[in-house]
Structures are given as structure tokens and as C-alpha cells.
Amino acid sequence: LGASADSATDLYLRPETAQGIFVNFANVQKTGRMKIPFGIAQIGKAFRNEIVARQFIFRQREFEQMEMQFFVRPGEELTWFEKWKETRQQWHASLGLGEENYRFHDHEKMAHYANAATDIEFNFPFGFKELEGIHSRTDFDLKAHEEHSGKKLQFFDPEMNKNYVPYVIETSIGLDRMFLAVFSSSLQEEELEGGTSRTVLKLPAILAPYKAAILPLVKKDGLPEIAQEIVDDLKWDFNVTYDEKDAVGRRYRRQDAAGTPFCITVDHDTKDDHQVTVRNRDTMEQKRVPIAELKSLIQKEVDFKTWMKK
Incomplete structure (x- = not known):
């Protein structure tokens, strides 16, 4: 040497x-x-x-x-x-x-x-x-x-x-x-509509540190409690995180930068229809999903068995 x-x-x-x-x-x-x-x-x-x-x-x-x-x-x-x-x-x-x-x-x-x-x-x-x-x-x-x-x-x-x-x-x-x-291939700067941009870490879902982030829309009206129930249910199968600080848009950006594939938002309608809004990191598309289906939805994207069978 x-x-x-x-x-x-x-x-x-x-x-x-x-x-x-x-x-x-x-x-x-x-x-x-x-x-x-x-x-x-x-x-x-x-x-x-x-x-x-x-x-x-x-x-x-x-x-x-x-x-x-x-x-x-x-x-x-x-x-x-x-x-x-x-x-x-x-x-x-x-x-x-x-x-x-x-x-x-x-x-x-x-x-x-x-x-x-x-x-x-x-x-x-x-x-x-x-x-x-x-x-x-x-x-x-x-x-x-x-x-x-x-x-x-x-x-x-x-x-x-x-x-x-x-x-x-x-x-x-x-x-x-x-x-x-x-x-080097996952870290990207994307230009969005309205002249805004976002930093997103498009990690392969199988490698992402957190598989999902659970976000109550507001810190009141029982929404954090429902969000915490979802965390307690999913944490046995996936590494998930909970975030209630700042506006939900900022929280989305924070999870984009961390590479989290899914954001699950609990809103006031959740109390009535038992559904949450699931946002995809890569496409930013949002859809309503029954809470009971969250596990299978995430598993399809991040489970090693599913990934290896592709």
C-alpha cells in the first residue's frame, strides 16, 4: 500500500x-x-x-x-x-x-x-x-x-x-x-404541472426502506386513531411509518424523497366508508381502497415471493 x-x-x-x-x-x-x-x-x-x-x-x-x-x-x-x-x-x-x-x-x-x-x-x-x-x-x-x-x-x-x-x-x-x-438511477428531479417540481427517489419497491406511510388528513376528529390502527395492523408484515406533521402535500413530498412507494391517507370519509386514499409514489395517482384490502395491495408490490416469481 x-x-x-x-x-x-x-x-x-x-x-x-x-x-x-x-x-x-x-x-x-x-x-x-x-x-x-x-x-x-x-x-x-x-x-x-x-x-x-x-x-x-x-x-x-x-x-x-x-x-x-x-x-x-x-x-x-x-x-x-x-x-x-x-x-x-x-x-x-x-x-x-x-x-x-x-x-x-x-x-x-x-x-x-x-x-x-x-x-x-x-x-x-x-x-x-x-x-x-x-x-x-x-x-x-x-x-x-x-x-x-x-x-x-x-x-x-x-x-x-x-x-x-x-x-x-x-x-x-x-x-x-x-x-x-x-x-443514481432512482434519484430524480421531476417537473410538475404549474411550474413546480419534486425530488423523488424511485427505488424498486422491494428495496424501499418503508413500504407505506400512513397519514391522517388532520390531527383531530379521530383520524389519528384510525391511522394508528392501520399502522398496528400492517407493521407485522411491512416496514411502515406514521406521519402527521405539516400539510398532507408536504408529507407526500417528504415520502417521495425517502422512496416510500405508497402513501395511505385517512380522511373524514374513512369513518363512514372504511376506505382510505392510496397514492402511488411514481405515478402520483390516487384511488380509494377499502382498509381490508391494503395488505394485499402492498404485498403485490413489495413481497419477495411475488417479486421472485415475476
């Missing part, structure tokens, strides 16, 4: 989270009774010798990395490589950041251990840059650990009736870069 060779200090820090997975391959495979193909995923600290950290949190010396090593039969790795390219592309598309903001960049020069490699690049404010790497690492890692540790890291395949060192497909994505991709 250092700006010049004269002042540099030797540091030994891992450049990726993958090696811990390879070291523990046999342990995980045997205790989990896993069959090929299977994957091991991990999140953790990784390090780069960046002389000048720049572009906000895009390039750092210490960062958070999410990796998966997917173990496959030798000879099937390129088929799985294409499969994981497609799967990861679908995952990124599910966040709704715009398919035009992604592209694949295939490597012309590959690491000595790889036989296929591509990057998923995202259109950051400073242009298309790498967000995720997908690599076919062959059997290099497990064989290297075998050689230097003297312990077998092989898999007995009952269908083939033989032992072999699995090949590996890796997907590796930076958590910090993913954070930057989401926020």
Missing part, C-alpha cells in the same frame, strides 16, 4: 471472497449432502490496491463483495455459463432500473484460469462501467487447493460412477456498486 515504491508497505488482504468458498467446498458438500450442480454464495470484505479511490463509491480500497461459486460437471461449464448470464440479466431487469442501462461486455483477454468471462455493465452517471462479473473458472481453484493442501477436493458422482474435480461458474457483484447503481 502506498503511492510510490519507496513508501509502500506490504499488506496481505484478500482480493475476493471466492477463496473461502473453495477452501470449504468439501465441508459444505458433505455436511449438506449436496449434489452437482450446486452453488455456494457468500458476502464479505474484499480489497484492491487502488492508488486513487475515485468516482464516489464505485472504486474503493475496501468494499463489500457478493459472490457465488456454482459447481458443475466438467464439460458442462459453458452451458451453465450461458444459463447464469441469462439468470443474472433477468435478476437485474426485475429491479426495473431500465434494460437500456445494462449491457454485456465479453472479455477478449481472460485470466489464465478462465475459459469464458463477461461483465454486466451498468450506465452509471459517469458512463457504462462494470457492475458484475460472470466467469467460467474451470477447475483451477479446487485443483490448486488440492495441490498445496494435499487434501482431495473432489466429488463422487453416483450417476457417472466416478470422482472428479468440479468446474466452477462464478458470479461476482459489488454491493457498493449495486447500491450506487440503484441510487
Whole structure:
């Protein structure tokens, strides 16, 4: 570490989270009774010798990395490589950041251990840059650990009736870069009718810190009590917030800037018809919804199960 060779200090820090997975391959495979193909995923600290950290949190010396090593039969790795390219592309598309903001960049020069490699690049404010790497690492890692540790890291395949060192497909994505991709595309300034504007954080609903804000129209006439009942009902399933300060328009703007997908307003009609006004963050459309239907309405947009099935 250092700006010049004269002042540099030797540091030994891992450049990726993958090696811990390879070291523990046999342990995980045997205790989990896993069959090929299977994957091991991990999140953790990784390090780069960046002389000048720049572009906000895009390039750092210490960062958070999410990796998966997917173990496959030798000879099937390129088929799985294409499969994981497609799967990861679908995952990124599910966040709704715009398919035009992604592209694949295939490597012309590959690491000595790889036989296929591509990057998923995202259109950051400073242009298309790498967000995720997908690599076919062959059997290099497990064989290297075998050689230097003297312990077998092989898999007995009952269908083939033989032992072999699995090949590996890796997907590796930076958590910090993913954070930057989401926020840089979600934070928007919108011009509205009447010459006004609003700051809105159009986070994917699945990632929004608060899923809904419950707002009594006024702080009297029993409306706060009804709003609090709704909070008490929804809080078991969603992270929700309650806000009664300022005019309702200001509260809408406050929740827009925080990225809250829905604002639920309790008004005087609620006491008679048991309905509330639900406002959509992105479209600003408002509609009357029965209180009993709020949970299913929110769940449709923010539930992980629903999202993963899309």
C-alpha cells in the first residue's frame, strides 16, 4: 500500500471472497449432502490496491463483495455459463432500473484460469462501467487447493460412477456498486404541472426502506386513531411509518424523497366508508381502497415471493 515504491508497505488482504468458498467446498458438500450442480454464495470484505479511490463509491480500497461459486460437471461449464448470464440479466431487469442501462461486455483477454468471462455493465452517471462479473473458472481453484493442501477436493458422482474435480461458474457483484447503481438511477428531479417540481427517489419497491406511510388528513376528529390502527395492523408484515406533521402535500413530498412507494391517507370519509386514499409514489395517482384490502395491495408490490416469481 502506498503511492510510490519507496513508501509502500506490504499488506496481505484478500482480493475476493471466492477463496473461502473453495477452501470449504468439501465441508459444505458433505455436511449438506449436496449434489452437482450446486452453488455456494457468500458476502464479505474484499480489497484492491487502488492508488486513487475515485468516482464516489464505485472504486474503493475496501468494499463489500457478493459472490457465488456454482459447481458443475466438467464439460458442462459453458452451458451453465450461458444459463447464469441469462439468470443474472433477468435478476437485474426485475429491479426495473431500465434494460437500456445494462449491457454485456465479453472479455477478449481472460485470466489464465478462465475459459469464458463477461461483465454486466451498468450506465452509471459517469458512463457504462462494470457492475458484475460472470466467469467460467474451470477447475483451477479446487485443483490448486488440492495441490498445496494435499487434501482431495473432489466429488463422487453416483450417476457417472466416478470422482472428479468440479468446474466452477462464478458470479461476482459489488454491493457498493449495486447500491450506487440503484441510487443514481432512482434519484430524480421531476417537473410538475404549474411550474413546480419534486425530488423523488424511485427505488424498486422491494428495496424501499418503508413500504407505506400512513397519514391522517388532520390531527383531530379521530383520524389519528384510525391511522394508528392501520399502522398496528400492517407493521407485522411491512416496514411502515406514521406521519402527521405539516400539510398532507408536504408529507407526500417528504415520502417521495425517502422512496416510500405508497402513501395511505385517512380522511373524514374513512369513518363512514372504511376506505382510505392510496397514492402511488411514481405515478402520483390516487384511488380509494377499502382498509381490508391494503395488505394485499402492498404485498403485490413489495413481497419477495411475488417479486421472485415475476
